[in-house]
Amino acid sequence: MSTTELAIREGQSAFDGKQIAALEQLGVAGASRADQAIFFHQCVRTGLDPFLRQIYMIKRKQWDADKKQSVEKQTIQTGIDGFRLIARRAADKRKETLGYADTLWCGEDGQWRDVWLASEPPAAAKVTVYRDGQPFPAVALMREFRATKRDGSPAAQWASKPVHMIAKCAEALALRMAFPQDLSGLYTTDEMGNDEPGAATADEPSSTGTRRMSRNAAPAEPEPLDAELVEDPGPTDEVLAEMNAEAGS
Numbered sequence: 001m002s003t004t005e006l007a008i009r010e011g012q013s014a015f016d017g018k019q020i021a022a023l024e025q026l027g028v029a030g031a032s033r034a035d036q037a038i039f040f041h042q043c044v045r046t047g048l049d050p051f052l053r054q055i056y057m058i059k060r061k062q063w064d065a066d067k068k069q070s071v072e073k074q075t076i077q078t079g080i081d082g083f084r085l086i087a088r089r090a091a092d093k094r095k096e097t098l099g100y101a102d103t104l105w106c107g108e109d110g111q112w113r114d115v116w117l118a119s120e121p122p123a124a125a126k127v128t129v130y131r132d133g134q135p136f137p138a139v140a141l142m143r144e145f146r147a148t149k150r151d152g153s154p155a156a157q158w159a160s161k162p163v164h165m166i167a168k169c170a171e172a173l174a175l176r177m178a179f180p181q182d183l184s185g186l187y188t189t190d191e192m193g194n195d196e197p198g199a200a201t202a203d204e205p206s207s208t209g210t211r212r213m214s215r216n217a218a219p220a221e222p223e224p225l226d227a228e229l230v231e232d233p234g235p236t237d238e239v240l241a242e243m244n245a246e247a248g249s
Contacts (some may be wrong), residue, residue: 006051008043023050028057032232035074042076046086054082080188084174090182091131101128103167121162124188127170131178138173145169146190165190
């Protein structure tokens with residue numbers, strides 16, 4: 001089955017049977033109808049192709065403080081290239097300019113540098129995105145984003161390319177602030193802490209009873225600078241009703 005056969009068609013309101021079967025092969029097995037509807041909505045809204053793995057939905061275990069247990073939730077993710085593509089399309093559609101300032105890295109000394117040559121990883125990275133001349137700077141701290149193994153050591157990519165990885169996290173934060181209408185509700189794999197899409201560990205309380213954020217916990221949604229944050233309305237009631245009707249047929 002080619003990706004052309006699987007392509008989302010104009011006017012389509014939900015994934016069809018072939019598309020759902022293909023998504024299950026790509027790791028979206030077990031998603032509820034509502035989750036599938038939300039994923040479909042995000043695919044259409046962003047213009048990213050789930051069958052080319054430009055965007056994907058991953059089931060994660062997260063700690064529910066009210067239920068005092070881990071619960072499984074679906075999260076929608078893409079790579080930094082997906083963020084760049086969405087931002088470029090949004091800027092072109094609105095006839096706006098899109099640019100970047102030089103990426104900066106900072107050590108424990110608090111000094112920002114435009115190249116990182118030290119053997120130890122930087123403490124932070126800063127990326128500034130310019131949307132139609134308006135700057136949207138974002139800083140990502142290494143201690144907040146670096147993915148770790150169970151023994152506490154850095155995960156593969158974070159061990160071999162920490163400078164590159166923390167810069168991608170800062171870029172994702174800046175792009176989301178610059179384009180909240182287009183990127184709200186989406187996260188990159190780098191922000192979520194996984195080198196590759198796959199199973200995730202749970203966010204569980206620490207021995208002191210306070211919540212410990214695992215490396216797979218979704219970062220807090222950054223507040224946009226001088227921009228209106230438009231909440232993603234999700235699929236309409238008509239779409240959900242149609243999917244429920246299909247499920248019962």
